[in-house]
Amino acid sequence: MIHRLCIFGVGLIGGSLAKALRAASAVDRIVGCGRTEANLVRAVELNVIDEYTLDPVTAVTGADMIVVAVTLGATRSIFEQITEHIAPTTILTDVGSAKARVVDAARECLGESFSRFVPGHPIAGTEKSGVDAAFETLFCDHRVILTPLVETNRDALKVVFEMWQATGADVVEMAVQRHDEVLAATSHLPHMLAYALVDCLAESDESNEIFTYAAGGFRDFTRIASSDPAMWCDIAIENRDALLSALNSFTVTYGKLFDALESNDKDQLLRIFTRAKNAREGAMIKITE
């Protein structure tokens, strides 16, 4: 049982975590902290949190668990503001979609508390944001990846592990670099492609007519291009190395497909499409619906 949970960033992820932990009776009291007072007021109204403060120091005071659920770009600043005020038994975690730079920031900022910081990433979300989009079952049957380090305290890891289990999530552990590579491939790269596709069409003189005739496949394909631009800008920059490497791999395959079409090589096109269809169908067995 968490007695006093402090959540930085009461949006889709932070708000859903609060709701899920409340529903599981896994938390006593929740304090929210953020930069947008209206969102925090709304979170109290919705009974997602018990109280809020705009002051990070007040927020962490008395907390036995601190969850940093702000955008990646704002994470280091939170660490800097709270580091002197973290009690020696308080456990910390985050929800960032890229882990290497968060871990660097934590190592540089958190001092002795660093061993009680358990890097985490729930593989869940929608294209919406803000506390109004939060819901209790967001993490149910979804994976949460924790990327503990050699320095990470095993008891702290256990507490964070159990916190996520209480939300119904399937919690797994992974090395930081591996996490960043896997997420670059399966999440960050698709977002880049969806953004690039929609932007490319929007630039066309006839974009209005083009979008008029878009159908269901287009809607699904581009759903992720409706995700929060600032958040995804942060993710792209924070996971730049792994993402550039994923983009380079994609460029190669894309080039092969382009060449096959340009040279009317039907066999090669069919080979690529068939391999992709088979791979996706094999993969879908593993993907949480």
Add this chain to the structure above:
Amino acid sequence: MIHRLCIFGVGLIGGSLAKALRAASAVDRIVGCGRTEANLVRAVELNVIDEYTLDPVTAVTGADMIVVAVTLGATRSIFEQITEHIAPTTILTDVGSAKARVVDAARECLGESFSRFVPGHPIAGTEKSGVDAAFETLFCDHRVILTPLVETNRDALKVVFEMWQATGADVVEMAVQRHDEVLAATSHLPHMLAYALVDCLAESDESNEIFTYAAGGFRDFTRIASSDPAMWCDIAIENRDALLSALNSFTVTYGKLFDALESNDKDQLLRIFTRAKNAREGAMIKITE
């Protein structure tokens, strides 16, 4: 009322058209023709069609409406086989996703019947195929684009227009080339990207692990990569010119995004993402759910 409807290719599209027209009491009798007898037997079992034949000439005999719903690559061959046996009042249409080459084939093969051929394309479908995937409401509130030519008989156009209206579709007319450009941008290009992405990930040494951690966004983004490879190979080749032009546009935007990430240009990334999000959200208002 269509008295005898002949459908070449009783799959997702042909089968759904049959079901929709039956439900609307817009057809008396439906004969199916195709190359896979098992599928035709199944179509009769499901009461999607009344009878079937493997012989194209028998199929068109006595038909007042012929719908060619085979893959694009097989369309010319159907035209060649039936052209001598089309009655002088029989109307023809097709459902191909690219229109220029179908129109060329029709012009070359259909002789005097060409004026009664109304090129068509229902913007509907799922990633599934075969008559078992067919359903009555597939075209409801979806667009059907007809691309009549100067030679097209106005009465034939009216009959095909009304046939699609009977399925609940929103029927519009468009020039052949414009159709092919719009579809290349909104449908064919996204399919290429989805196939390329999945194939690129499948080629990775750790593809197994990568797919294990894929989540909902990936599932939606890659759904279209589960579409029938042979059908999409045909579409890509048949709409090659418009598709290469769409791929070239994408390459430019993709390059800009890549450069922005490589040079850590956060402002440019944010600009692209924001423009894309806004364009998509404006566009979604127009897209049939």
